[in-house]
Amino acid sequence: METYLRTKAIQNLGPYLGLFLIFFIISLGLGYAVLNRYDPVALIALHDLSVYAEIVKHGPATHIGEQISVKGRLLAPGIAHLIYLILPPMGSYNAVSAAMLIANSAFTALSAVLIFQLTYHFFEKSQVSLIACFTFISNFFVTNSYLVGGIDAAYGCMFLILFYVIIHDRWSLLPIIMVAGCLTKEAFLPVASAIVLFVLISHIRSLDQLHWQKIWLFITMMLSGAVTVSAMNFIVFGSIAVPWEMLTEGRVAPTLPSFKDSELLVNLISNLLRFFLTLGVIFLLALFSLRHLPRWFVAGNLGALLITFLLATYMTLGGTEISGADYARFMFSPMALILSSASAQTLSKLMQSIRE
Numbered sequence: 224m225e226t227y228l229r230t231k232a233i234q235n236l237g238p239y240l241g242l243f244l245i246f247f248i249i250s251l252g253l254g255y256a257v258l259n260r261y262d263p264v265a266l267i268a269l270h271d272l273s274v275y276a277e278i279v280k281h282g283p284a285t286h287i288g289e290q291i292s293v294k295g296r297l298l299a300p301g302i303a304h305l306i307y308l309i310l311p312p313m314g315s316y317n318a319v320s321a322a323m324l325i326a327n328s329a330f331t332a333l334s335a336v337l338i339f340q341l342t343y344h345f346f347e348k349s350q351v352s353l354i355a356c357f358t359f360i361s362n363f364f365v366t367n368s369y370l371v372g373g374i375d376a377a378y379g380c381m382f383l384i385l386f387y388v389i390i391h392d393r394w395s396l397l398p399i400i401m402v403a404g405c406l407t408k409e410a411f412l413p414v415a416s417a418i419v420l421f422v423l424i425s426h427i428r429s430l431d432q433l434h435w436q437k438i439w440l441f442i443t444m445m446l447s448g449a450v451t452v453s454a455m456n457f458i459v460f461g462s463i464a465v466p467w468e469m470l471t472e473g474r475v476a477p478t479l480p481s482f483k484d485s486e487l488l489v490n491l492i493s494n495l496l497r498f499f500l501t502l503g504v505i506f507l508l509a510l511f512s513l514r515h516l517p518r519w520f521v522a523g524n525l526g527a528l529l530i531t532f533l534l535a536t537y538m539t540l541g542g543t544e545i546s547g548a549d550y551a552r553f554m555f556s557p558m559a560l561i562l563s564s565a566s567a568q569t570l571s572k573l574m575q576s577i578r579e
Contacts, residue, residue: 250328254370299377330376355567379556421526425519494547502551508566527557
């Protein structure tokens with residue numbers, strides 16, 4: 224019996240490995256331009272990529288002048304560093320970009336596989352699951368953020384792993400995921416905490432009872448994240464920084480933007496257009512199918528939406544220029560699953576109505 228179950232598990236794993244390989248190759252193709260077409264590290268607007276490039280080349284040692292939060296994001300460039308060490312001569316290809324592309328393609332492919340599996344869990348339709356995968360991987364941010372040498376691919380993948388654990392009721396793994404997520408990006412701490420908090424509130428409301436074990440695991444998860452962020456700062460810089468210092472670093476006194484009526488209107492329209500062009504269509508498609516998803520799952524994503532909006536607004540008031548596209552990018556990583564799965568269900572219904 225045990226041999227049969229092991230054989231069955233291996234057989235079930237095969238198709239997922241095939242999907243992973245397919246999406247890994249697709250991701251390599253989508254990110255191919257960074258190998259010799261252009262160097263994203265040289266772009267001023269993407270200055271944090273230079274820090275990740277240094278980590279890929281030399282390991283955890285980073286630029287002294289960069290922000291604390293950027294220098295502590297070691298997971299993705301650390302993995303890329305190991306790949307960089309074993310890469311053969313690349314000819315005209317940028318070896319640093321190649322290492323990051325391989326690492327980020329693996330995270331993107333794993334994200335696509337998780338979206339397939341979790342979408343199938345919701346709708347039990349392979350067609351909808353496959354549409355969700357391609358809806359995800361064809362999104363603007365996958366090509367222009369996940370696969371250009373940054374850490375967004377790993378960051379987004381951590382949220383999918385988080386939802387996988389919650390959906391399969393493996394809450395004991397939450398502290399471990401929080402540690403890995405905070406090693407990827409410090410923003411994982413507040414966003415993941417908001418997701419789990421809203422899921423927990425939804426469970427309590429639906430069952431009308433407290434889940435003390437899950438509450439303690441939630442508290443442990445937050446503490447593990449806070450310790451991880453502080454410990455990384457100590458390891459890299461030799462000083463202690465609590466998580467909220469990452470938010471206030473480099474900020475000026477909060478001020479409200481002062482625009483004339485015409486400037487405010489133009490700025491608002493411009494930012495709405497940027498948001499719509501990058502995330503608007505998938506957002507609208509997803510709205511039509513939210514009712515088919517579990518309430519606790521929608522609640523968790525509502526928590527992610529609220530916290531990302533609040534963090535972005537806080538940064539804006541502190542003097543950081545945040546565009547509509549930035550708001551969309553902040554929302555995409557934690558909400559990729561609900562956006563992809565719900566929009567895939569909407570598209571599936573649309574195709575079905577066309578055939579009829």
